Amino acid sequence: MAATVVGGGSLLLAWQLKDKRVLIVGGGDVASGRIESVLAADALITIISPDEGLHPLTRRYIKSSERITYHDRVFAGLGDLVAVDMVLTAVDDVEKSREICDMCRALRIPVNVADIPPSCDFYFGSQIRDGPLQIMISTNGQSPKLANIIRKKIELSLPFNAGEAIKKVGELRTRLKERAPGVGGDVGRRRMRWMVDVCTSWEIDDLALLDDEKIRKLLDDGWENNRVPKMEDVGGKRAQTAISTRWMNGALVLPVLGFLAGGACMAFVLLRPRP
Numbered sequence: 001m002a003a004t005v006v007g008g009g010s011l012l013l014a015w016q017l018k019d020k021r022v023l024i025v026g027g028g029d030v031a032s033g034r035i036e037s038v039l040a041a042d043a044l045i046t047i048i049s050p051d052e053g054l055h056p057l058t059r060r061y062i063k064s065s066e067r068i069t070y071h072d073r074v075f076a077g078l079g080d081l082v083a084v085d086m087v088l089t090a091v092d093d094v095e096k097s098r099e100i101c102d103m104c105r106a107l108r109i110p111v112n113v114a115d116i117p118p119s120c121d122f123y124f125g126s127q128i129r130d131g132p133l134q135i136m137i138s139t140n141g142q143s144p145k146l147a148n149i150i151r152k153k154i155e156l157s158l159p160f161n162a163g164e165a166i167k168k169v170g171e172l173r174t175r176l177k178e179r180a181p182g183v184g185g186d187v188g189r190r191r192m193r194w195m196v197d198v199c200t201s202w203e204i205d206d207l208a209l210l211d212d213e214k215i216r217k218l219l220d221d222g223w224e225n226n227r228v229p230k231m232e233d234v235g236g237k238r239a240q241t242a243i244s245t246r247w248m249n250g251a252l253v254l255p256v257l258g259f260l261a262g263g264a265c266m267a268f269v270l271l272r273p274r275p
């Protein structure tokens with residue numbers, strides 16, 4: 001049977017920008033959001049934008065980050081594109097945007113032009129970040145505002161400890177690879193199967209509670225004996241899983257606290273000693 005091919009979308013990737021050179025042209029509202037996104041990826045940033053048009057947030061990033069080199073001037077042409085790995089333009093000048101886009105295309109530098117989707121090699125998306133967890137919602141240029149609204153709904157449905165759990169499982173994987181090194185082959189297959197078993201048999205809240213000692217026990221008792229011990233077997237206490245999404249926390253904790261506070265006030269009024 002032929003595979004179903006779905007076209008008309010874009011390629012979703014987690015682009016590794018660490019120490020790569022990103023040029024941002026413009027320093028206004030949109031540029032300040034770009035700076036935040038690119039800083040999260042540890043890039044080296046050059047900003048070209050006249051001082052008088054800088055957004056307060058852009059000004060703050062320029063002051064506080066050693067990764068940013070700032071030039072107080074307008075874009076000067078091809079010379080500004082030397083040794084640049086990515087270009088983001090956010091200027092209020094459509095002609096200038098098109099001109100910069102054409103130069104980038106000629107040099108094959110990937111470019112995003114905030115106000116002209118057809119000039120973008122890639123779009124930004126609405127982002128959720130929780131430690132190593134990164135979720136991007138893209139409507140492929142159709143409705144940025146709906147991307148923003150859907151992001152808020154997804155945020156509320158995420159497990160509360162997802163980022164922390166992913167960090168701990170990352171540590172476990174690193175230690176497992178140190179203990180059973182090698183790429184591919186039998187050891188690779190066994191490692192992958194065991195990691196899948198750990199991730200599927202432990203709750204996310206419990207994985208978030210892994211520490212050095214529990215990881216060591218998990219590897220000694222589990223990996224070495226080809227089984228997956230329970231949380232209690234490695235010296236841990238099961239986490240409370242009843243309230244494990246952000247929605248549950250937001251929706252339940254405040255009303256419950258309000259109810260308890262109300263009850264306490266009522267008890268005080270009814271039970272206080274009367275003169």
Ligand SMILES: C[C@@]1(CC(=O)O)C2=NC(=C\c3[nH]c(c(CCC(=O)O)c3CC(=O)O)Cc3[nH]c(c(CC(=O)O)c3CCC(=O)O)/C=C3\N/C(=C\2)[C@@H](CCC(=O)O)[C@]3(C)CC(=O)O)/[C@H]1CCC(=O)O
Nearest residue numbers: 115117123124125126138139140141142143144145147148
């Ligand atoms: C997701 C987000 C990421 C970010 O920018 O970081 C993002 N735009 C956001 C907000 C937003 N942008 C706009 C509004 C006003 C309401 C509205 O128009 O809906 C709002 C909402 C607001 O301000 O609340 C106006 C707008 N946007 C574009 C144009 C040009 C055009 O479409 O022609 C115009 C002017 C249109 C006009 O003149 O009418 C173009 C793009 N904007 C994109 C991304 C890319 C497609 C992403 C996708 O479809 O998924 C794409 C194609 C290129 C790019 O920018 O990479 C961020 C939300 C982050 C968050 O809050 O979570």
Ligand SMILES: NC(=O)c1ccc[n+]([C@@H]2O[C@H](COP(=O)([O-])OP(=O)(O)OC[C@H]3O[C@@H](n4cnc5c(N)ncnc54)[C@H](O)[C@@H]3O)[C@@H](O)[C@H]2O)c1
Nearest residue numbers: 026027028029030031048049053074075090091092114115
């Ligand atoms: N993609 C999106 O999500 C989105 C959202 C809103 C607006 N926009 C569009 O993006 C563009 C930027 O929006 P903004 O709100 O940041 O505008 P803004 O007016 O706040 O900022 C524009 C910046 O560009 C600088 N600038 C102008 N010409 C320049 C040049 N030749 N060289 C260097 N810097 C120059 C200005 O000094 C200013 O800092 C606008 O065209 C806007 O319509 C896109």
